[in-house]
Amino acid sequence: MPQFDRDHVAAKLDQERVTVLHQLHELGANDAGELTGEVDFGDAFADAGAATAERTETIGIVESLTRRLSEIDAAIMKLEGGTFGVCSACGKDIETDRLDYRPTSVKCVSCKSAASE
DSSP states (O other): OOOOOHHHHHHHHHHHHHHHHHHHHHTTBOTTSOBOSOSOOOOOGGGHHHHHHHHHHHHHHHHHHHHHHHHHHHHHHHHHHTOTTBOTTTOSBOOHHHHHHOTTOOSOHHHHHHHHO
16 A cells, blocks of 8 residues: 555545635536536627637636546545555556645556556
């Protein structure tokens, strides 16, 4: 089992989760990443193109944040289940430095590098 400070990791993941949820809400989305309609993209005909572009950009950001939230939730579940820090590809421990930098990592550096090639 990898060596890490469980309380530190839990606090970091909780803080990341709060940050992502805040960003989603600022963009007018709920916790599930669904736009609530509370953001005004404008409805003037002349601004329709700009509003569409802005809405498309917002949807992309919301989708990215939603994926990030899923990664955070998965890491929290692994932490609670005792499988946090174990590479999903090879089963070896994920490097502590990697977990410190990105606690949502699911692969060790070797496996992540091999998957990126």
